[in-house]
Amino acid sequence: MELTGAQILLESLKQEGVKHIFGFPGGAVIDIYDELPKHQIEHFLVRHEQGAVHAADGYARSTGKVGVCLVTSGPGATNTVTGIATAYMDSIPVVIFTGQVPTALIGNDAFQEVDIVGITRPCTKHNYLVKDVRDLARTIKEAFYIASTGRPGPVLVDLPKDVMQARTEFKYPKTISLRSYNPNYTPNKKQVKKAARLISKAEKPLIYSGGGVISSHAGEIMTRLARRFSLPVTSTLMGLGAFPGNDPLWLGMLGMHGTYAANMAVNNSDVLISMGARFDDRVTGKVSTFAPRARIIHIDIDPTSIRKNVNVHIPIVSDCLNALKALEEELEELEGINWEEKHSNWVRTVKGWREEHPVKYETGETGRIKPQYVMEQIYELTRGEAIICTEVGQNQMWAAQFYKYHSPRTWLSSGGLGTMGYGFPAAIGAQVANPDKLVIDIAGDGSIQMNIQEMATAVCYKLPVKIIILNNSYLGMVRQWQELFYNKNYCATCLDTAPDFVKLAEAYGAEGYLVEKTEDVVPVLTKVFASPKTCIVDVRVEPEENVYPMVPAGASLTEMLLV
Amino acid sequence: MRHVLSVLVENEPGVLSRVAGLFSGRGFNIDSLNVGPTLEKGVSLMTISTHGDEQIIEQIIKQLRKVITVIKVVDLSDAKAVEREMVLIKLNATDSSRAEILRIVDIFRCKVVDVSTDELTLEVTGDHGKINALVSLLQRFGIKEFARTGTVAMRRSMQL
Numbered sequence: 115m116e117l118t119g120a121q122i123l124l125e126s127l128k129q130e131g132v133k134h135i136f137g138f139p140g141g142a143v144i145d146i147y148d149e150l151p152k153h154q155i156e157h158f159l160v161r162h163e164q165g166a167v168h169a170a171d172g173y174a175r176s177t178g179k180v181g182v183c184l185v186t187s188g189p190g191a192t193n194t195v196t197g198i199a200t201a202y203m204d205s206i207p208v209v210i211f212t213g214q215v216p217t218a219l220i221g222n223d224a225f226q227e228v229d230i231v232g233i234t235r236p237c238t239k240h241n242y243l244v245k246d247v248r249d250l251a252r253t254i255k256e257a258f259y260i261a262s263t264g265r266p267g268p269v270l271v272d273l274p275k276d277v278m279q280a281r282t283e284f285k286y287p288k289t290i291s292l293r294s295y296n297p298n299y300t301p302n303k304k305q306v307k308k309a310a311r312l313i314s315k316a317e318k319p320l321i322y323s324g325g326g327v328i329s330s331h332a333g334e335i336m337t338r339l340a341r342r343f344s345l346p347v348t349s350t351l352m353g354l355g356a357f358p359g360n361d362p363l364w365l366g367m368l369g370m371h372g373t374y375a376a377n378m379a380v381n382n383s384d385v386l387i388s389m390g391a392r393f394d395d396r397v398t399g400k401v402s403t404f405a406p407r408a409r410i411i412h413i414d415i416d417p418t419s420i421r422k423n424v425n426v427h428i429p430i431v432s433d434c435l436n437a438l439k440a441l442e443e444e445l446e447e448l449e450g451i452n453w454e455e456k457h458s459n460w461v462r463t464v465k466g467w468r469e470e471h472p473v474k475y476e477t478g479e480t481g482r483i484k485p486q487y488v489m490e491q492i493y494e495l496t497r498g499e500a501i502i503c504t505e506v507g508q509n510q511m512w513a514a515q516f517y518k519y520h521s522p523r524t525w526l527s528s529g530g531l532g533t534m535g536y537g538f539p540a541a542i543g544a545q546v547a548n549p550d551k552l553v554i555d556i557a558g559d560g561s562i563q564m565n566i567q568e569m570a571t572a573v574c575y576k577l578p579v580k581i582i583i584l585n586n587s588y589l590g591m592v593r594q595w596q597e598l599f600y601n602k603n604y605c606a607t608c609l610d611t612a613p614d615f616v617k618l619a620e621a622y623g624a625e626g627y628l629v630e631k632t633e634d635v636v637p638v639l640t641k642v643f644a645s646p647k648t649c650i651v652d653v654r655v656e657p658e659e660n661v662y663p664m665v666p667a668g669a670s671l672t673e674m675l676l677v
Numbered sequence: 678m679r680h681v682l683s684v685l686v687e688n689e690p691g692v693l694s695r696v697a698g699l700f701s702g703r704g705f706n707i708d709s710l711n712v713g714p715t716l717e718k719g720v721s722l723m724t725i726s727t728h729g730d731e732q733i734i735e736q737i738i739k740q741l742r743k744v745i746t747v748i749k750v751v752d753l754s755d756a757k758a759v760e761r762e763m764v765l766i767k768l769n770a771t772d773s774s775r776a777e778i779l780r781i782v783d784i785f786r787c788k789v790v791d792v793s794t795d796e797l798t799l800e801v802t803g804d805h806g807k808i809n810a811l812v813s814l815l816q817r818f819g820i821k822e823f824a825r826t827g828t829v830a831m832r833r834s835m836q837l
């Protein structure tokens with residue numbers, strides 16, 4: 115039977131197992147929306163297209179499935195760009211469908227026309243303009259395949275209106291083979307052997323894990339490996355949750371706002387085992403002094419990550435899961451090593467650093483609420499079982515430092531791009547995917563206003579997302595830099611004009627709470643976490659609190675400013 | 678160091694932009710770029726000459742391989758290769774200089790492809806070095822127009 119392009123799109127989504135999509139309609143995609151109610155796909159109408167992509171991204175991060183969104187041409191498409199770039203930098207599988215003007219009008223500067231394929235070329239893993247309805251099903255299959263395999267990433271498919279109306283025979287391809295795209299999933303055996311031998315000779319080995327461990331579902335095996343062979347673990351911001359945050363071998367995050375123990379361990383380790391991480395500048399600090407004593411093993415599925423920033427001694431191009439399985443086997447074959455004993459000195463040293471300078475804060479005399487305290491209480495109240503989303507800035511760093519993540523996919527944060535306004539729509543996506551879980555967005559008073567319009571979405575679909583605003587009336591992280599490095603010239607960072615967030619929540623039909631005293635934090639949070647409604651909690655925190663430890667940009671990891 | 682990369686790509690709309698955008702976006706250099714169809718339908722060959730240190734070239738090659746529509750990348754600088762480019766040069770040729778120009782044409786095995794009372798147009802083929810040498814010899818006559826194809830290259834059959 116012949117189907118229209120719109121029907122083919124929706125049938126194809128069904129074939130891909132898509133149950134939820136996030137979108138916003140417009141002239142170029144009316145045909146698709148006209149067809150949508152006839153299909154078993156639940157659509158969530160966002161209030162801004164950026165929110166749709168972040169929601170799809172949060173859906174993907176919290177489940178491992180591909181997130182899907184649908185928007186119209188022109189401004190609908192350009193509004194997705196920040197969301198796409200966010201997903202691209204963090205390697206998140208998202209497929210974005212954009213409407214396009216009819217093929218005959220492309221290039222004519224038609225109404226709501228934009229070359230979105232051209233615009234998103236550098237921030238998608240791949241993208242397509244479908245000019246012929248006969249290519250549609252295959253293109254969708256390819257889009258999902260590319261987005262979810264290898265190093266995952268966003269794929270955009272641009273759909274001209276006439277292609278959505280045209281008819282053709284529908285047959286969804288079962289398999290796919292792309293001549294020019296064959297990600298390498300299995301590690302080279304020799305390299306793994308070399309790595310195992312190096313680890314067996316190490317006195318101060320350290321695991322440095324990243325987002326790749328989470329996307330390849332390798333958290334469990336990494337945890338087993340670390341415990342079995344007595345290897346301390348640090349991770350990037352993206353890697354939080356892969357290794358239990360309450361494990362004795364856990365050192366906390368490394369890098370600019372990493373823990374003292376993690377940064378000291380990197381500096382002193384003799385073998386650094388990097389798994390699914392990419393030696394980003396916020397992690398390495400000054401590259402020339404990063405891990406100066408270490409031989410580096412680098413496991414990554416993307417060859418471009420290897421030797422991009424740091425020279426490595428044993429590169430292993432592979433999916434983390436397979437590489438870690440192979441590494442485990444090789445290490446088990448090495449006989450006569452008592453791993454716990456072999457690394458006991460090192461583990462003791464590392465623990466010493468952790469006890470010497472744990473992440474901490476001064477309680478202060480002002481009596482103002484400490485944002486770190488709020489995070490600690492959120493951890494206690496949720497027992498580490500919530501899904502924590504964050505915006506970007508100080509709120510994000512405190513959420514990374516003062517909440518212990520127990521399992522993968524419970525920490526959703528824009529690491530690479532650092533997108534303010536990410537957390538709330540991502541929380542919406544995560545809540546859609548995990549209706550029974552408590553989903554919390556840790557926000558600042560600045561970043562929450564970047565996608566506050568999604569309150570309507572959350573309330574409309576009865577998504578009980580909890581927004582905790584650590585309100586310091588500043589763009590806090592920029593203010594912190596101004597304080598430390600720009601002579602306290604607080605130019606454009608003071609947000610003394612802000613909405614009344616309690617009234618704002620109520621205006622949207624949600625619940626709003628104001629917390630001004632430390633003793634009110636726990637009672638209010640307890641009530642909020644039990645509420646079935648969308649809630650905003652406006653917590654007035656110490657305005658000029660800083661995030662510590664901090665390694666100034668471009669300095670070595672050991673040059674930490676501590677509390 | 679200068680490297681010549683042979684890049685086999687799917688000939689789909691936007692492939693040139695993907696490759697060119699990769700170079701500009703990551704701050705890599707393109708010294709010359711030549712694209713043409715191959716004998717296989719739907720597949721084109723790009724020859725890119727670029728420069729950079731070892732680490733940069735390694736990144737360029739890896740990044741090119743990462744582009745979904747790139748099929749194969751070969752660094753011809755790793756092997757013995759034949760390298761050629763073609764240039765058209767239009768230059769002043771007065772009665773007093775014409776004979777001298779033609780002598781140079783002979784030495785460099787150029788061809789005269791167009792002529793008028795005061796101009797000559799030459800066609801020359803050669804590697805990078807030869808073209809540069811010829812240009813520096815001809816400059817004093819006054820080069821009026823200059824069109825270069827960019828390098829094309831191929832691995833030699835015998836790697837002696």
